[in-house]
Every structure is written in structure tokens, then in C-alpha cells.
Amino acid sequence: MQSDYAKQGKTAAIVAYITIIGTIIAYFMNQESKNLFASFHIRQAFGLWITFYILIALANIFDSLMIHFAFYVFSIVLIVFGLITAIREEQKTVPIVGPYFQQWFSFIK
Numbered sequence: 694m695q696s697d698y699a700k701q702g703k704t705a706a707i708v709a710y711i712t713i714i715g716t717i718i719a720y721f722m723n724q725e726s727k728n729l730f731a732s733f734h735i736r737q738a739f740g741l742w743i744t745f746y747i748l749i750a751l752a753n754i755f756d757s758l759m760i761h762f763a764f765y766v767f768s769i770v771l772i773v774f775g776l777i778t779a780i781r782e783e784q785k786t787v788p789i790v791g792p793y794f795q796q797w798f799s800f801i802k
Contacts, residue, residue: 740794
């Protein structure tokens with residue numbers, strides 16, 4: 694576990710993983726305090742939800758139940774991983790795409 698600093702941003706970090714609306718709410722929750730722990734998880738969650746919607750749009754092109762299922766499972770596993778790391782107060786990037794989210798969404802502070 695990290696310091697009290699992570700505990701202060703924990704609520705916003707957890708809320709960020711609960712739908713894209715939760716990510717937006719967490720973003721505004723973090724505007725006053727600018728907690729780096731919360732910002733890290735907001736970037737991760739924002740990237741995961743954007744990836745989720747892009748993958749589902751791509752799956753619609755193929756019109757295959759197996760592809761839909763695979764994309765859903767992939768997305769849900771990554772979202773749950775991010776949520777668990779937020780609950781544990783850890784700053785781990787999600788596998789495969791997490792480091793890219795930190796670079797691409799660096800404007801989220």
C-alpha cells in the first residue's frame with residue numbers, strides 16, 4: 694500500500710472505473726485537489742473505456758458473436774484489473790495498453 698496521498702485519491706480512482714460517466718465524475722472530483730494517484734487511474738480508466746467502445750464498434754463490423762464475446766472479455770478483464778489496483782492503492786498500468794494511456798492522456802491532471 695502507498696501513503697496517505699494514495700488514500701486521499703482512492704475514491705476518485707475507484708469511481709473512474711465505473712462506466713465512462715464515472716470517469717467523467719472522477720475527473721471533476723479531482724479538479725480541486727489534483728491528486729496524482731487519482732489522475733493516474735482516471736487516465737487508465739478513460740483509455741479503457743475508449744478502447745472498450747472502439748472494440749465493440751469494430752466487432753459490429755464483423756457481426757460475429759465470438760468476436761463480440763472476445764472483445765467484451767478482454768475489456769472487462771482489463772477494467773477489473775484497473776479497479777483492483779485502485780482498491781489496493783497501487784499505481785500499476787493495465788497490461789498491454791496501460792503505458793500508452795499514460796502518454797496519450799497526459800493532459801488529464
